[in-house]
Amino acid sequence: MNILVIAEHNNQNLHNSTQHTISASHELPGAIHVLVAGYNCKTVAQQAAQQEHVKKVLYADDVIYQHGLAEDLAQLIVTLAPDYAYILAPATTFGKNVLPRAAALLDVGQISDIIQIINAETFMRPIYAGNALATITSNDPIKIITVRPTAFPLCAANNTSSEIQSTTASKPIQLSEFISLAATPSGTRPDLSAARVVIAGGRGLQTKENFALLEILANKLNAALGASRAAVDAGLVPNDLQIGQTGKVVAPELYIAIGISGAIQHMAGMKDSKVIVAINSDPDAPIFQIADYGLVADLFVAVPELINAL
Amino acid sequence: MKCLVAIKQVIDPYVTIRIKADNSAVETNNVKMAMNPFDEIAIEEAVRQKEAGKITEIIAISIGTTACQETLRQALARGADQAILIETNEQFGPLQIAKILTKIAQQQNPQLFILGKQAIDDDCNQTGQMLAGLLNWAQGTFVSELEIDDSTKATVVREVDGGLETLRLTLPAVITTDLRLNEPRYISLPNVMQAKRKTLQVIPLDDLGLNLCNNIKTLQVTPPHARKSGVKVTSVPELIDKLKNEAKVI
Numbered sequence: 001m002n003i004l005v006i007a008e009h010n011n012q013n014l015h016n017s018t019q020h021t022i023s024a025s026h027e028l029p030g031a032i033h034v035l036v037a038g039y040n041c042k043t044v045a046q047q048a049a050q051q052e053h054v055k056k057v058l059y060a061d062d063v064i065y066q067h068g069l070a071e072d073l074a075q076l077i078v079t080l081a082p083d084y085a086y087i088l089a090p091a092t093t094f095g096k097n098v099l100p101r102a103a104a105l106l107d108v109g110q111i112s113d114i115i116q117i118i119n120a121e122t123f124m125r126p127i128y129a130g131n132a133l134a135t136i137t138s139n140d141p142i143k144i145i146t147v148r149p150t151a152f153p154l155c156a157a158n159n160t161s162s163e164i165q166s167t168t169a170s171k172p173i174q175l176s177e178f179i180s181l182a183a184t185p186s187g188t189r190p191d192l193s194a195a196r197v198v199i200a201g202g203r204g205l206q207t208k209e210n211f212a213l214l215e216i217l218a219n220k221l222n223a224a225l226g227a228s229r230a231a232v233d234a235g236l237v238p239n240d241l242q243i244g245q246t247g248k249v250v251a252p253e254l255y256i257a258i259g260i261s262g263a264i265q266h267m268a269g270m271k272d273s274k275v276i277v278a279i280n281s282d283p284d285a286p287i288f289q290i291a292d293y294g295l296v297a298d299l300f301v302a303v304p305e306l307i308n309a310l
Numbered sequence: 311m312k313c314l315v316a317i318k319q320v321i322d323p324y325v326t327i328r329i330k331a332d333n334s335a336v337e338t339n340n341v342k343m344a345m346n347p348f349d350e351i352a353i354e355e356a357v358r359q360k361e362a363g364k365i366t367e368i369i370a371i372s373i374g375t376t377a378c379q380e381t382l383r384q385a386l387a388r389g390a391d392q393a394i395l396i397e398t399n400e401q402f403g404p405l406q407i408a409k410i411l412t413k414i415a416q417q418q419n420p421q422l423f424i425l426g427k428q429a430i431d432d433d434c435n436q437t438g439q440m441l442a443g444l445l446n447w448a449q450g451t452f453v454s455e456l457e458i459d460d461s462t463k464a465t466v467v468r469e470v471d472g473g474l475e476t477l478r479l480t481l482p483a484v485i486t487t488d489l490r491l492n493e494p495r496y497i498s499l500p501n502v503m504q505a506k507r508k509t510l511q512v513i514p515l516d517d518l519g520l521n522l523c524n525n526i527k528t529l530q531v532t533p534p535h536a537r538k539s540g541v542k543v544t545s546v547p548e549l550i551d552k553l554k555n556e557a558k559v560i
């Protein structure tokens with residue numbers, strides 16, 4: 001029995017979360033197939049076919065898949081499911097939205113956000129904002145899994161390409177209609193989920209204008225910007241910058257937390273970073289407990305100094 | 311328009327959890343419990359929609375032990391009109407919970423079913439999507455704005471990794487809440503008193519006649535790997551030196 005990976009993409013490019021999911025799937029028994037469902041997304045199917053470990057790409061090109069709406073995509077997954085022992089998607093807002101719906105329609109459970117594959121039926125996943133790790137086993141006939149991208153490496157791309165097989169779309173469901181996507185412009189900065197360096201700001205920044213300081217620092221280090229929930233709630237930055245239990249999970253080589261106290265819900269999203277730096281004026285801030293390098297300082301003094309010195 | 315809201319009782323988000331000595335689970339005995347924060351937002355949203363005249367009736371539903379009645383009373387104090395506890399001592403996964411909620415939805419015929427996007431204990435983020443699938447309803451997940459257009463449509467703004475996505479949903483629909491949908495109000499004492507007089511119906515799970523089997527089992531619960539403690543630096547130049555020459559990350 002084989003493995004089906006549901007590709008995340010924007011009809012032009014395969015999202016890196018898919019490549020992390022392919023790597024995870026490679027630890028499971030079976031040949032890896034990737035489902036690319038979208039609209040005018042031939043190039044994505046080609047990119048998927050070039051990923052290492054991928055044996056076949058199932059390509060469903062139809063306007064009903066253009067925006068990855070859960071109702072139609074889940075239906076397509078259900079139609080394809082009888083051929084598979086595993087169905088995986090990244091634990092991003094895309095995968096979290098569609099995969100549980102497909103699981104329910106198939107009458108099987110889902111294992112969310114795995115960080116380790118122990119054997120063909122057994123997986124490890126964080127619970128309680130990462131304050132505990134649960135080892136979970138499933139004897140469902142089809143195992144439906146979302147994968148935490150940061151816990152598995154990126155797969156590489158081959159020069160050769162595997163087979164691309166066109167798949168017919170399932171009957172349109174049309175329960176929801178896409179109206180718009182207000183995307184946050186990241187300028188020339190790297191994507192938060194793929195950046196080598198992340199500069200994250202919290203409530204300590206106080207205003208939107210002050211947050212611009214971090215942009216200068218981020219540009220110097222070719223870093224992505226991130227934020228705590230408090231910074232997003234206060235309107236300093238858009239929602240998609242939120243890192244944590246209920247936001248994005250990142251694990252860059254260098255994470256610099258500035259004016260962030262280090263609530264457990266925030267740490268859940270960044271504590272697997274390789275090197276953590278914290279700049280905070282409160283010497284007792286919990287963030288210092290997980291920081292490799294802590295600087296007790298007023299950020300309005302330290303950050304400009306850092307910018308000048310780099 | 312009738313609205314159902316699902317409520318889960320969880321360990322209070324500000325309590326430090328303890329893993330049982332035998333590594334079987336997280337200790338929940340003698341621990342402060344609370345309503346899942348996302349469910350507080352779900353109830354608050356239903357109440358606001360009712361205040362705006364879009365919803366006429368709110369029923370809060372929880373599945374769990376007798377102790378969950380306390381959490382349902384809070385939901386009543388927050389403004390739910392009545393509450394239903396599906397009583398069971400068994401622990402279920404999201405699929406079984408979604409099946410129970412499906413049954414209730416079929417009995418109650420709501421136009422809207424609001425749930426939290428995830429429970430902060432198991433962090434699964436599945437139940438709403440599963441419920442929508444089982445009912446064959448539209449789903450609006452991770453919602454930060456909800457506008458009920460009329461009796462047949464609702465417009466939602468969803469918090470997605472790439473920004474904010476707007477969808478128009480055909481009703482009935484399932485909505486799951488994100489943190490920024492609203493800020494739950496404080497419960498006033500008169501509301502707490504009033505909640506005591508509202509109907510809280512307790513239905514034994516067995517009465518629903520569902521066949522619920524969970525094929526996913528937790529083998530053990532262990533603490534996460536601790537990070538080794540770091541050092542404090544005293545100045546920006548020292549920090550830069552460490553990052554360049556010790557950690558070699560810049």
Ligand SMILES: Cc1cc2nc3c(=O)[nH]c(=O)nc-3n(C[C@H](O)[C@H](O)[C@H](O)COP(=O)(O)OP(=O)(O)OC[C@H]3O[C@@H](n4cnc5c(N)ncnc54)[C@H](O)[C@@H]3O)c2cc1C
Pocket residue numbers: 201202203204205227228229230231242243244245246247248258259260261262263264265266269279280281282285297298299300323347348430
């Ligand atoms: C259900 C739930 C889910 C949540 N999910 C998330 C999540 O996904 N992500 C998340 O981040 N949070 C989340 N939270 C919120 C979390 O509990 C904290 O409230 C939040 O992370 C705090 O953000 P903060 O550190 O920016 O703000 P604060 O805790 O207010 O910290 C601000 C810090 O800035 C420092 N500071 C202030 N001024 C200066 C200065 N001039 N120089 C240097 N330092 C300064 C202060 O000393 C303080 O430590 C969640 C909470 C709940 C209940």
